[in-house]
Amino acid sequence: MSSAFLSTQPLLYYALTICTLGLFRLLLHWKPDWYIKVRATRCTHGVAHYVNVIDEHKVEAFRPIRQYTSSSNGMVPQIPTGNGTMEKVDVIRYFTFRKLKYIWKSDLEEWISPTDLDGEIPLRYFHSLSESGTGLSEEDVACRRLTYGSNLIDVKLKPILVLLFIEAISPFYIFQVFSVSIWFSDHYEYYASIIVVMSVMSIGIDVYQTRSQEKKLLSMVQSSNDVDVLRADGVKTISSEELVPGDIFLVPAHGGVMQCDAVLMNGTAIVNESMLTGESVPITKVVSLTAVHDDDEYERFSFEKHSKHILYCGTHVLQTRTAYSTLKGQLVRSIMYPKPIDFRFTKDLFKFVAFLFFIALFGFAYTITIMVQRNEPLRKIIVRSLDIVTIVVPPALPAAMSVGIINSNLRLRKKEIFCISPSTINTCGAINVCCFDKTGTLTEDGLDFQTLRAVNPGSEQESPEFTEEKAGMNPADLPSNGEVITAIATCHSITKIDGELQGDPLDLILFNKTGWSLVESVDDEVDSEVQLFDNIQPTLVRPPIGLAENQVFSKEYSIIRQFTFSSSLQRMSVIVSNPRDDSSHDMTLYCKGSPEIVLTLCDPATVPPDYLAQVNLYAQHGYRLISVAKRQLEMNYVKASKIPRNMVEADLTLLGLVVLENRVKPVTLGVINQLNRAHIRTVMVTGDNLLTAQSVARECGIIRPNKLAYLVEHRTDMFDPKGRPLLTLRQAVSGSEKAIEGEEADYSDVSVETGRKHFLDSCYQLSISGPTFAVLSHEYPELLEPLVAVCDVFARMAPDQKQQLINHLQAIDYTVAMCGDGANDCAALKAAHAGISLSDAEASIAAPFTSRIADIRCVPTVIREGRAALVTSFGVFKYMAGYSLTQFSSIMLLYWISTNLTDFQFLYIDMFLITLVAVFFGNTPASGMLSPTPPPTRLLSLASVTSVCGQLVIMALTQLYVFISITWQPWFIPYSVPVGDEQEDKRSMQGTALFCTTTFQYITLALINSKGEPYRRPIFYNVPLCITLCVVSVVMSSSNILSVPKCCGRVFDTGVEREVSVGPELMLSSSIWWLRHRRVQDPQANHEKFERLLFDIGQDPAWLRSFTISQQVGNGKGSSVAVQDQTTRV
Template structure:
């Protein structure tokens, strides 16, 4: 039941990039050993300095820094009453490009409103009774209201502390009948109650013996009335989906316009329950042992119950928001296909600008390969066109169509047309009469063709799909919440765009933090390699200043940036090793390396320069050098530049350009470069560069480096690479 482990490209690319950094560190490790041996350094210094290179290039703080975005997004989700039991899934939500929704309780309200009854009046003729009945008055129905009797007895309700509890649909219908239930158990027969063939026998009162089973799209009860003279006459009442009840009924008891009436109600979005009966010559002992398949046949149709399932007020707005963001929306439900299509049209999953078609199969027609024939049926005109596999491929790929399919036809496609399955799941927008296993199969099919899938549902029949999806979002605190990584206490789909926005924020934050940490480590790697050339390195407190004041605070600054309020139509990149990411890191590193090398050579050519002469011993003051000071000051500006460039703002995060954090660090770096106080010089242990003009020139070089880095990021990475990728 627990959500499956996340298998996400970003995580795989992360390990590959770390391996790449390790090879760079290996190069620096070998370089350090060679030059330090040439300079006759001690073995102790060679080992320490060589290992320093590895910790610089592959920073130990990387895992903690990478989790900052996820932690902060998770905290923001909790404030929205969305709880996550698998935080690693949050990054995956940033890549979601298709959202699947259950219908009842997810897109529509939890409860159902009773609409009408349509009863069959014997003898069977062409039509049902001519008008709907919105009240259950037995005098208005044939056979003394036997349809109402069936509704009042065929349920799974029970009394707890004097109140009825059970399935909401059963509760609505029972209350509408006006009947009262007195729940007692006959002591004489209580010991005889057993479980046979998955059928539970239970006395609900002194009048009724009940068989209940809630699977297979139907449930049945066997009732007896002690007031009847015969003790061997019982009645089976069965209710369920119109298709299932039709398959169990005697065809002579079914009006000719049954399917037309069912389609008519379904097209208006009503949920339909068909009701049937059968007289049985059984006593209680036999009824308690009879298998259901022996009695659920040759039923007599009693009528239809129509219930209205209203769309939630927020549903249409959320679906439109997802559509504008170019995130595909799909309905996956166990309800009637036409009912599902009606709700899909109402909430915006099926758009009015496109033609809606049903994909169906002909049970009585096969093609030359012995496969059941598939048909396309336009919903409005109800005109059928038979399609072969070849023609169907062209039709199914047609972008002007919006297709819908039912579970039985989906099973036919899976079994007989596997070559169409990938195309089918990529274009169908409504999947109805889907079993829990078929829902899971659909999710797996979407993942197979590289969709990143979110599934939102509220029932136990959604558990398999919630577990299979990249991001399962449960609107229930019951079984579904165990299988789903996310659970929303607000039982509507407004949580879906919130999860996607926070996922995008966490994803781009993770991208930014990683590119910043990689850039920071390679920047410090360049600084240290240059200083190793003169047998020098940064001082301990210079390392501490960079790691604590700059790097740690920047990592926190990344994670605290909230998600954008709107859902962009442009998805964030999901590949860490994409051309844009690699070009960004390599380009910034090249600019930084050239600027540091320029400063390193420039200082050495100044007339006031005193070359570094490493003294004997391990004196801490031995690390003071003008070139070390210049590279340290230069690198502090470069760390800030990397933070600003890699902290992507809109459209995924709120703008961070005018945040106070980067500007505070910039001013501190400016002060310690241009006007270093005495205690700073003592604490950081560096030789200040003489003459203000020279220090100002160093700041100008840092500013030019910042401008070049920004232009490279905007002009090359974002414009040439990312925009060309979108085109």
């Protein structure tokens, strides 16, 4: 979204900037929305000078609009039309936002990126380019480079002075400049000088880290090589930086790193996209850009739909996207501009700082009042009153708040978990639901072949039937249907790289089971017609030597065409030619895919009557099923290479059913149980069969044995009065079957206990498939929120549906983690609060977290470290706030007698106690176990506000008692204000007493707020912090004893100081725990939306009666649902 503005009022802007010595401009730098109001007025986009861009995260950016014309550069400007051609225009108006260029399309009246227009090109454009064999002219190249820019991900290193300036003008350092100025004015040179040195060092470290990250990013992305590109005057060798969209170029046969996104025009390629998509294994890219005519409209190119044909390294390609528009560019931009964390803790932090500032205003007014009454000099009044602000709002607060995140991130890196967005770590502490992909995440990547069920062809009198289970693929066991072995041996995307077979793990397992061999064909083995059509040689598949003599099999098979596997289609196919046939026009299409999809493509006469029963039987035991089918084709090579997929994947003959076992990883059950014990909900989101997914969910503990399990499905042949598909509900049981009869359903065996554990959890679980989820989304949207609150298995989910599920969970206030290992999970990983990609790459565009250990042990680790970081941030903030309020109250008391703490007392507190404690606060490691009770996430909760306010009251009363009681001592000498001395003498007995008392209060604050279990290890695991507190305690105990004039009162006074410091704080800490515990147990408390839903529907599954009877009934929200009731066994 964007708004247009005209530049106005420059004189007023510059005048205010000059008069305020730049402070006005600095304020506008911090508040960009104010800058817009001062510098511009709203107008239409056609005449605007600036555009205010609001991204999907509601982050605003004010960008200037530029333009170029033919007179400015000597070339006629051109913009893409969306059909592959360029249109000449008089002027191009554009702006850049986060490295991308956006141009103004007057006909569309919107700003649009040129690459977005290229994402809608008709497929016939690529088809025509492939046939023409001509490239772009030099004039076209120059014009396109003007529009798109160079093909270079240019991560520029900012000058050191610029980095220093950017760091120095942050609010944190500006406030430090203000504080240091006040301290120097008050002759507090020691600490002020140390703060200046520390600030300079901190700025230097920040600049060094920024520069190091920029260099690391630059080394990761900056690369170029020479490519052979086809231009109008022939093939030329140029630098990859000179490529423009529309270029056709050749990548060397030995492969390499692609410098742009490109569409595969000829041949096949094996690519490794782990860094970009998180896909854990190499995948195959094939040619499939054939125009499809449908109702006089041609299919258009889509980067998502045709991702299987977009190449990142390979053979002949057509460039489509350059620089920051590429997928790699998106990764770089996601690192440079991370997703802002919409976390309540951060918002509460700023509100709490505002609350502290309000307290500072009270002290400011108090100081001015008493000093004016005493006729103090104006300079002293100003300095002392402003000094109160620097005490109550500590300048070191922002730096101290980051120690927990920094330490957690370092510990994660040691465990091979990398984070490109450290600000996400605190959010991980609030995770309460974890979504998992199944294959490769919960289960092993590899599959074990279990059995083969071939189909015996039927006759006019008999229906087709399955053979007995076959433990191998021996043709002798399949005399009448051995072609199923041919289908398995040829229908795959396997290729050879350096003499080794590479491809999808499922393809490799099945191919190796057949015992066949795959060879890259040589010229003299290729049919002449193939050579005339394409110089890319087909893959040959050969049976074992013994089978070649079998009349069922040929000596070799040529794979002419591949239709790669698609998650949306749930199948793949190949067109195979048998070179031994008398006519090369006889070809066969072999198809394999999910049993449900293949069934819809097959001729019903070729499908055994018990097909679905057999599929469900195996699926209920957790097996993965692949159906295999074929179709005879009569066409030549040219037609086979260009025919659309939907024209051949129809009227298939079913060949058989392959049963594979997808073993659950050894660590999965333990991790899921650990999350369940911590009351963190676990959800499976997979593209596999619903019954298979539910069986695996039972095996790994997502579906628990003490809960009822139901399958939610829909009917395509029955509709309710509103025309909506009828829903069905089946109870899945692991033991004996028990039918549910609507109103007669018995729920008495479900125990419902009280307490947080149960009213925030349900005593039953639902499972649903992607097609039914789509029906609910469109026809029953009112059911989505209660459904996602109790549904824990989502099967046959497309990639976009996974993202929708994450969004629905977030909509009911869940903090969601998503863990997956493949490209199909990218959208969901990016949508989640914490996406964790299982990949060998150190950084992935798919998620802020990347684990090199390919199992889900990383999930509880990330949550534990997130909780540790969150609790550390809470503790540091409360410690720093408590320190500020403690010092504030002591200064208020000393101002009453016109004195203050001495410079060395301030220095000891600020430098040797507060700073060291804050630095070492985050060193406490995370707990080894996940607690069932989540950590607090709100600073402005009743418990947190009570804690800080209670500390202020306790500290103030304790100090008031010490301040008064010391005057009762016989050796007390009252403080007298020195007269005529240039250097103010601040030494006083009240000051010394308050200094000794508050020192123990600071130590107490550190001990109380440095909480250990259940989210962190006990404090003694933090050795540097323990040493610091011990040393400070010994020093202060010694100084307290030496400071009291009479020996008999030394030990007593020291003990009293400790008791009045520690005792009330411990009582307050117990009260805060009681408040939190009461809130957790109170169902009327202000819970999240999902908690309220579970409180209404989770304790008793009887609400499902309105969801299961076969008639229209209300669901409690004014809507009606018609549902049929069934039972199945799992």
